[in-house]
Each structure stands twice: as structure tokens, then as C-alpha cells.
Amino acid sequence: MAKNKHLTDAERLQIEQWLKDRVSIKQIALKLDKSTSTISREIRSRAITSIKFVPYRTHNRCVERYDCHKHYLCSDKPNCTKRCSTCNLCNELCEAYQEQPCYKLFEPPYVCNGCIEEHQCVLRKKYYLHHQAHEAYREMLVESRIGANITEDELLVLDEIVSPLIMRGQSVHHIVTHNPDQFEVSEKSIYRYISGGLLKARNI
Structure with a gap:
């Protein structure tokens, strides 16, 4: 359970x-x-x-930061001899800036x-x-409740009924139509709960 x-x-x-x-x-x-x-x-x-x-490191996230040899991006510092890629203003000033993502975040x-x-x-x-994760969940729960008076316990019961059937390939419309006595919320509300991530079933 x-x-x-x-x-x-x-x-x-x-x-x-x-x-x-x-x-x-x-x-x-x-x-x-x-x-x-x-x-x-x-x-x-x-x-x-x-x-x-990171403290004490250049604020440069450009994919070319190690190979770039540009100079003089700062018009107000014509006498600067540093490579722009070693400056904290590089990403802000360079039109060729392309941020490098961390590929570890994709796995x-x-x-x-x-x-x-x-x-x-x-x-x-x-x-x-x-804390932020739970607050985001609470906010989404409140938004998804708009138009329907439902408690968290009632949402849990709804989840236990609806999600297994959806995972077996049944549509929300089919579930509500063939089990009218089990639902006190509308078909539209159920779709909203699914879209809001409040049920185990995902949008299909």
C-alpha cells in the first residue's frame, strides 16, 4: 500500500x-x-x-572557453591584455557565447x-x-484542486482506482463512463490531476 x-x-x-x-x-x-x-x-x-x-574560478560556461582566443570585448578596457575567456564578463559580452550543459544531468x-x-x-x-520540492508539490496540489473540493486522502483513493486502469490502456472517459458510482469528481478534473502530476498515471 x-x-x-x-x-x-x-x-x-x-x-x-x-x-x-x-x-x-x-x-x-x-x-x-x-x-x-x-x-x-x-x-x-x-x-x-x-x-x-565556484569561488575563485572564472565565471565562464561557454563551450569554447578553453579554445577561444578573443580579446578586447570590453570597449571600455582597450588596454586589457587578458584573453576574454578568462574574464567574468565574457559570457555576458560575447555574441558567440554558447552555454555548455553538464551532461551528467541527463542521467x-x-x-x-x-x-x-x-x-x-x-x-x-x-x-x-x-523544502522547495514539497512547496512546489503543495502549490500544484492547490492549483489542481481549483473547481473541485477534494482532500489528499480522497486524491489517494482516486489514484488507486484510476491509475491502474489507465496503465492497462483504458482512457479516463472509459473509466468514468463505466464506473459512474465511484467518482465524485468530473472527468475534466481527473485529466487535470494527471496533467499536474498528482496521479501515478501519466498523460498518454
């Missing part, structure tokens, strides 16, 4: 700590008795982007929590932070 429950703030705190400790997504899922896809989706959808820079765990290179990496970062 635990696998059907939504993540709590305490569980999100555990996820943040385990990511910092470099625990794999699969192991986190086992520890919380959730599916791996649930934990993976939680991390990817609620991670926040950070533009913080598990999808965030910089626990990365051994995080303290020296100049690229844009992503972090999973439990």
Missing part, C-alpha cells in the same frame, strides 16, 4: 540526504518502498536550477547533490532540495 501514497515532506528530506550521500535512485526507491520511476520523476520534476558559481541522479566535482564545476547546476 505504501507505494500508492504520495511523498511526504519527511520522505523528500530523506531523498535530499540520500542523494547527497550518493545513494542510487533504485536504492532510494527500495528504502521508501516506492517505484524507481516515482523517485526518478520526483527528482527530475522538482529539481531547481542554480546559477551559483541518474539528474542533480548535482553528492557530485564529487560539484565544488569545482563552473557549469549551471541542478539541486533537489526537499
Whole structure:
């Protein structure tokens, strides 16, 4: 039954700590008795982007930063002899700037929590932070409730009924039409819950 429950703030705190400790997504899922896809989706959808820079390193995220030999991008510093790629203003001033993404963020765990290179990496970062993640969930829950009076417990019951049927290939319309006595919310509301990520079933 635990696998059907939504993540709590305490569980999100555990996820943040385990990511910092470099625990794999699969192991986190086992520890919380959730599916791996649930934990993976939680991390990817609620991670926040950070533009913080590494102290004492040049703030340059350009893909050409190691090979670029441009000079004199600063019109107010005509006597500067430094390569522009070694200046913190480079990305802001250069028209050829192209940001290099961190390709580690495209694979598990999808965030910089626990990365051994995080303290020296100049690229844009992503972090999973439990407080922000839970606040984002709460805000989405409130937005998805607009037009329908439903509690979290009622949403859980709805999830247990609807999601398994959708995962077997049934449409929301078919489910509601053939089980009219089980629903106190509209078909439109169910679609809204799915789109908002409040049910295990995904949009298909």
C-alpha cells in the first residue's frame, strides 16, 4: 500500500540526504518502498536550477572557453591584455557565447547533490532540495484542486482506482463512463490531476 501514497515532506528530506550521500535512485526507491520511476520523476520534476558559481574560478560556461582566443570585448578596457575567456564578463559580452550543459544531468541522479566535482564545476547546476520540492508539490496540489473540493486522502483513493486502469490502456472517459458510482469528481478534473502530476498515471 505504501507505494500508492504520495511523498511526504519527511520522505523528500530523506531523498535530499540520500542523494547527497550518493545513494542510487533504485536504492532510494527500495528504502521508501516506492517505484524507481516515482523517485526518478520526483527528482527530475522538482529539481531547481542554480546559477551559483565556484569561488575563485572564472565565471565562464561557454563551450569554447578553453579554445577561444578573443580579446578586447570590453570597449571600455582597450588596454586589457587578458584573453576574454578568462574574464567574468565574457559570457555576458560575447555574441558567440554558447552555454555548455553538464551532461551528467541527463542521467541518474539528474542533480548535482553528492557530485564529487560539484565544488569545482563552473557549469549551471541542478539541486533537489526537499523544502522547495514539497512547496512546489503543495502549490500544484492547490492549483489542481481549483473547481473541485477534494482532500489528499480522497486524491489517494482516486489514484488507486484510476491509475491502474489507465496503465492497462483504458482512457479516463472509459473509466468514468463505466464506473459512474465511484467518482465524485468530473472527468475534466481527473485529466487535470494527471496533467499536474498528482496521479501515478501519466498523460498518454
